[in-house]
Amino acid sequence: MEILAAAELLIPKLGEAKLHTEQTLGHKVESIRDEDKILFHRHIADLHRYSKDPDALPLLELAGPRHKLFFNPSQTRLGIVTCGGLCPGINTIIRSIVFTAYQYYGVEAVYGFRYGYSGLNPKVGLPPLKLDLDSVDNIHALGGTILGSSRGPQDAKVMVDYLEKLGINILFVVGGDGTMRGALDLAKEIAKRQLTIALVGVPKTIDNDIAFIERSFGFESAVEEATRIIAAAHMEAKGAVNGIGLVKLMGRESGFIAANATLASCVVNFCLIPEAPFKLEKFLQDLERRIKKRHHAVIVVAEGAGQDLLPDSKSTFDKSGNKRLNDIGAFLKNEIVKYFTQKNLEANVRYIDPSYAIRSVAPTGDDNVFCLMLGQSAVHAAMSGRTAMIVGYRNDHFIHLPMTLVTRFRKKLEINGRTWKTVLDTTGQVDYK
Template sequence: MQDVLFTDLIIPRLGVAKFDAVKTLSHKVDDIREDNQILFCRHSVDFQEYAAHQAKLPLLELAGPRAKIFFNPRRVKVGIVTCGGLCPGLNTIIRSLVFTAHQYYGIRTIYGFRYGYSGLNPRVGLPPLKLDPDSVDNIHAQGGTILGSSRGPQEAKVMVDYLETLGVNVLFVVGGDGTMRGALDLTQEVAKRRLAIAIIGIPKTIDNDIAFIGRSFGFESAVEEATRVIAAAHMEAKGAVNGIGLVKLMGRESGFIAANAALASCVVNFCLIPESPFRLDKFLPDLERRIKRRHHAVIVVAEGAGQDLIPQTKAAFDKSGNKRLQDIGAFLKNEIVQYFTRKKLEANVRYIDPSYAIRSVAPTGDDNVFCLMLGQSAVHAAMSGRTAMVVGHRNEHFVHLPMTLVTRFRKKIEIHGRVWRTVLDTTGQAEYK
């Protein structure tokens, strides 16, 4: 834990908060005391490590409303942008931001920038939407995002010019680690010009792979929908002679959805994730033994698993700079069919790739609650004058985390941790190394 120091968790501020918070809600909301913080770590071994180095324990700011705020609500203009791939809960985030800004602080000018960072470049020709409680009232029941989304950056200077032209004081950026790196570029350009513009990130990754954050919105909804798909694959497998249900799920570098959906479904026999490399000459004979014994099998594979097994073509990259992955699902299906053909055994493989269907579903009730609280926390942080930070969930609390921290790396499943060991125990599979 020594790679995270007390100083790494300091949240930048635009200035001193001098205004009294305007509370238009009918009920009392307790303000968060500035000195009320929580520990970044929670295991005794971490405490011992910091003590051994005589290091100050790292502390996290709790998210929530403050008694004093930096911005005068009467003069604030807000912008919202959603970037990257679709994820359940995006519309709920937008709704929460709009309602909190409007009802709690009385902010009346809220822009929704369309199709990601493209909407912050006026030369692209995508005028922003004007948002208010009426226009976003029922969007939480819909999948996707009413603002649209896209991948890829825009020049920070151009985007800040546009924010200045519109008079935007607060920009909420909803996206993954690539989006947050773009938001960091914005904060640096804002600081260079000495502008009072708060940039607040709301981490979005359906893969649940943002560093130092326990849970990201949309993840639970994705697992729930993936579980339904796995149940269908199970029925297909049982309905055919030596049936094999093969489901490919999201997970470029992290197998959280695959692992959790495998556990939730209780019918998966093999779960393959990027963090645990596997060999075909180990995996396929084990699959053969399962088919001979039970006459059906269900396989779940994360999209980033087994990339080293597939003959590589010339590397291509998407607009976010991510290397385009080969289709591990189609590759595995072909390898399984060829293997069983060589063994003179019948095998009927049913391959399902539900990725886009899962990304676009409406959020579960619990995810809606989670998104509501994330949006509220983001607005309170922005109005207090904080910037270059994200709101996230860690150690059972909504907290403030610097953008520089959450963009360090992508979170991955610990191969020797509880989740993966539970997957191995539940499926009965080996590690196939």
């Protein structure tokens, strides 16, 4: 369990919020008080650590509308930028921000910066789109992002210059941990210039691996789509002599999608994830026993699993700073074919890599609800003058977290936890170490 000091959860602010919401907006608002907080920890054993110093107990700010605003809505311009890989629900986030900004607050304008951080560099990017209610009305039913996306940073000084030139008061950044590190650079440059520009992040990771939050948007949609792919692999496996359906899913460092899709499908016999290293020979022997007994098998492997088994290669990195992975799916397919050939056993491997198809699907209904509330929470936080923070979900509440926290590390599936134990029980696989 993470050990945090109370001070680490304090949210930076641009200054004192002085505008009374009801007077400014002209309607009654059910607001959340700043002192309304929840416990960071859930278990009593974690709380016992603070019994001698209750003031050190880490508490989380609740997300939601505030009684006082920092920005005057009618004089406020908002910007939105989406970065990194695609993920179900990005468009719903955009729509929620735009609708909340116009309908709830009545802001002056909302701009969408195109193709990630490059859209904040006028020398390399396209001009921003001015977003209104009509232009985003139906985008929640679409996959992808109407703003486009890209990987890689831009010079913080150039981006802040552009924000100043356009008169942007609030920037919403939708992206993963690499994107948030770029946002922190932006926040530092803004603070250095003593500008009143709020920066609020909406964490985006289809792998559900953002630190300190329990659920990231798009994850549920990814699991649902992956489950359909696994069902197809199962049918392919059963339709062939000694058929083996092999599905590679997303999960660079964390196996949340692979594990949850395994449980949802109920047909997977082997689930391989980055957090649980395995010995290839033991795995292949168990696969052979399965084929001899049932004549078909389904394997789900996360993209980051088994990287230690592949031939060494010089490490390279993508524009987001992520290490490029070797293709564990293709490797396993070749090793399975080779192993069964040596055993003089027929095996028909059907290898499916649906990663891009899964990333681009439209969100489920529940993910749409989740994205709607995340977008609203982001706007409420920004209008109150909070900055260098993200909105997230923890302990059954939408909350605020400092942006510095979510860039510390990536969340991983606990191999001694209930989810992974249930995977082992459901598949019947053993520890392949």
